[in-house]
Amino acid sequence: MVSPHPKITIRELAIAYGPKTALHGLSLDIFEHEIFTVIGPANSGKTSFLHALNRLNDLVPGCRQSGQILLDGVDIRERIGAEELRRKVGIVFALPLPLPISIFDNVAYGLRMQGVRDRHRLGEAVTRSLREAYLWEEVKDRLHTPALNLSGGQQQRLCMARILAGQPEVLLFDEPTSGLDPISTAKIEETMLELKQRYTIVLVTNNVAQAARTGDRTAFFLMSEMIEVGETEKMFTAPADRRTSDYITGKFG
Amino acid sequence: MSPRTSQKIAFALLFLATLLVVLPVLLILAIIVAKGISAISLPFLFSMPRDGMTAGGIFPAILGTLYLVSGAVLFAVPLGVMAAIYLVEYSHDSLLARLVKLAIVNLSGVPSVVYGLFGLGIFVTFLGFGASILSGSLTLGIMILPVIITSAREALESVPHSFRLVSYSLGASRWQTIRHSVLPHALPGILTGTILGLGRAAGETAPILFTVAAFYLPRLPQSVFDQTMALPYHLYVISTQVPGIAENTRYGTALVLLALVLLLNLAAIVVRSRFRRKKKW
Numbered sequence: 348m349v350s351p352h353p354k355i356t357i358r359e360l361a362i363a364y365g366p367k368t369a370l371h372g373l374s375l376d377i378f379e380h381e382i383f384t385v386i387g388p389a390n391s392g393k394t395s396f397l398h399a400l401n402r403l404n405d406l407v408p409g410c411r412q413s414g415q416i417l418l419d420g421v422d423i424r425e426r427i428g429a430e431e432l433r434r435k436v437g438i439v440f441a442l443p444l445p446l447p448i449s450i451f452d453n454v455a456y457g458l459r460m461q462g463v464r465d466r467h468r469l470g471e472a473v474t475r476s477l478r479e480a481y482l483w484e485e486v487k488d489r490l491h492t493p494a495l496n497l498s499g500g501q502q503q504r505l506c507m508a509r510i511l512a513g514q515p516e517v518l519l520f521d522e523p524t525s526g527l528d529p530i531s532t533a534k535i536e537e538t539m540l541e542l543k544q545r546y547t548i549v550l551v552t553n554n555v556a557q558a559a560r561t562g563d564r565t566a567f568f569l570m571s572e573m574i575e576v577g578e579t580e581k582m583f584t585a586p587a588d589r590r591t592s593d594y595i596t597g598k599f600g
Numbered sequence: 601m602s603p604r605t606s607q608k609i610a611f612a613l614l615f616l617a618t619l620l621v622v623l624p625v626l627l628i629l630a631i632i633v634a635k636g637i638s639a640i641s642l643p644f645l646f647s648m649p650r651d652g653m654t655a656g657g658i659f660p661a662i663l664g665t666l667y668l669v670s671g672a673v674l675f676a677v678p679l680g681v682m683a684a685i686y687l688v689e690y691s692h693d694s695l696l697a698r699l700v701k702l703a704i705v706n707l708s709g710v711p712s713v714v715y716g717l718f719g720l721g722i723f724v725t726f727l728g729f730g731a732s733i734l735s736g737s738l739t740l741g742i743m744i745l746p747v748i749i750t751s752a753r754e755a756l757e758s759v760p761h762s763f764r765l766v767s768y769s770l771g772a773s774r775w776q777t778i779r780h781s782v783l784p785h786a787l788p789g790i791l792t793g794t795i796l797g798l799g800r801a802a803g804e805t806a807p808i809l810f811t812v813a814a815f816y817l818p819r820l821p822q823s824v825f826d827q828t829m830a831l832p833y834h835l836y837v838i839s840t841q842v843p844g845i846a847e848n849t850r851y852g853t854a855l856v857l858l859a860l861v862l863l864l865n866l867a868a869i870v871v872r873s874r875f876r877r878k879k880k881w
Binding site for chain 1: 692693762763764765766767768769770771772773776780781785
């Protein structure tokens with residue numbers, strides 16, 4: 348199932364905010380067209396890990412990062428600009444964060460920042476990505492109304508469409524359904540499973556069941572360290588580490 | 601004393617204190633309106649003064665104040681907003697940045713006559729602009745800079761951090777993020793500060809005293825290097841320097857100045873409340 352080509356290669360990644368360590372030397376490969384899920388309790392370093400993959404940690408004052416991250420074999424800190432990287436590696440945050448502008452403008456934002464002015468091209472990209480995020484039917488008649496008028500679940504799918512518009516290669520999801528109801532959650536998960544045909548997906552989730560439902564491979568983070576990584580099915584049926592089984596069976600969390 | 605009685609006394613005292621605050625404002629308004637309203641007419645607003653300023657209108661003073669305020673805003677708003685952007689978006693929380701911020705806050709406490717003296721030294725004499733609209737506008741502009749920087753900073757800081765994060769995450773550069781995701785949402789706040797600064801610039805006498813204001817000019821200013829009459833100074837002149845001016849002319853002039861400033865403050869309040877209603881984050 349999983350193709351052997353590593354899309355992202357992580358070697359000895361360590362992250363600290365001031366004196367506080369967020370992640371200890373982490374080495375990991377993420378393969379093309381897989382959903383790689385990361386589970387673990389709060390403050391285990393999941394989000395820091397995700398934000399390292401598109402260099403959002405660079406924006407945090409006092410954040411220090413060491414180690415190497417390669418995207419298709421290219422060092423993302425040395426050989427590629429942060430802006431270009433973030434277009435290739437899109438992120439959906441825990442809370443739906445539409446900008447307080449129209450639906451259309453939200454989706455077109457990234458392209459416009461790249462200098463695309465052509466109305467026709469923008470319109471096509473907006474339509475395509477809204478379809479990809481399964482939002483098109485619900486919003487096609489009100490593209491120019493404020494995005495903040497959408498429901499929470501629709502806003503989150505809008506955020507997905509927004510990164511898809513830039514034709515990224517990797518999609519990062521940071522607990523994307525933590526604020527959503529079960530039906531919206533199911534829609535988002537369905538969409539992710541669809542999207543993995545074309546993209547590589549890294550999903551951080553505090554919902555163990557969600558990892559089990561969607562993940563191809565799963566990593567378990569605990570207190571700034573990766574305890575275990577492997578095929579999702581195997582991890583959920585026969586975890587190698589005691590702490591992993593305690594966590595996924597709900598003994599702590 | 602029973603709790604009921606002390607409650608009543610406390611209420612009475614607090615009410616009295618509030619009344620004492622409101623009273624002077626109402627009194628000033630009432631006196632100025634009562635004594636000045638009879639002078640207000642179209643010729644008063646739109647004609648030149650005649651007969652040693654004892655008759656005719658105050659048009660050159662109104663126009664002069666409008667020139668000065670526009671000049672001050674043209675100079676101070678771009679400068680102030682750019683400084684605020686630098687402080688909020690670019691400078692890290694260094695000692696220098698904190699010192700600069702402190703200096704700006706303190707600058708707003710400098711007495712206006714000191715600005716006047718400063719303007720005289722720098723613009724009128726040193727840079728050789730003479731007593732002119734240019735010197736006066738620049739002096740007023742510097743005086744309202746702290747107001748504009750402080751309010752612009754507050755407006756920029758009130759834009760949620762998530763907007764910036766989202767913008768960066770979509771591949772925008774820092775300037776693009778500021779330009780497209782921060783500034784548009786800070787604009788109403790910046791506008792409010794600008795209008796408040798405008799009101800202050802319109803009403804001040806001391807900064808224009810040495811830098812631009814003319815006692816009396818028979819014609820309107822022709823360029824930015826001309827002197828001009830201005831409402832606050834004109835009011836001072838006709839109230840204390842020229843004998844035999846009718847009382848309602850003096851109060852009428854005060855009423856025009858007051859109305860101008862109150863109108864500007866009202867505009868600021870309207871802008872702010874519209875912004876609050878529209879704001880959804």
